[in-house]
Amino acid sequence: MPANHAKTHRATARFRIDKFAAPTPAVDEFVAQMKHLQTTLQAQPGCTHAAVLTDLGGPGRFNVLTWVEWQDQASVDAAAAVMQKQFASSGFDPKAFMQRLGVDGDLGVYAAV
Structure with missing residues (x-):
């Protein structure tokens, strides 16, 4: 990645x-579902990496972590809308899924400093 592009990407990446x-x-059921969701996210415009x-x-008390890198906030917002539509059409409720499995989460969007 050229130096100027890398600086721009770092400034806007989410x-x-x-x-x-x-x-x-x-853990096994939860990780399988997270992998499925990551596959969908990786196909969205602006997703540069997901794991x-x-x-x-x-x-530490957290034993599963999901990580998605986006080009910018607009990509995050667009992907969130796609995921909400997908959840509605498939009947998947992430909160209910986590409650059923007894999973506690700490979710956030971060920027490089």
């Missing part, structure tokens, strides 16, 4: 980072 505390019996990560150990 990172959706969601951390989850999933009970051990729920689902699991904790290998340590003192």
Whole structure:
């Protein structure tokens, strides 16, 4: 990536980072659903990278992390609208899904500093 493009990208890029505390019996089902959602997000315009990560150990309470890098805030907003429509048409309720599995989340959109 040329230096000027890298600086512009860093200034406008947005990172959706969601951390989850999933009970051990729920991890496999939860991770499978997160991978499915990440596949949809990766197909959206402006998505430059997406991943689902699991904790290998340590003192933290979060054991699953999802990470999506977007070109800019407009890409985040457009993808959010697409996901809401997809959830409505498929009948998937993310909050109910997390409650059923006993998953607690900390969700946020971040910018590079």
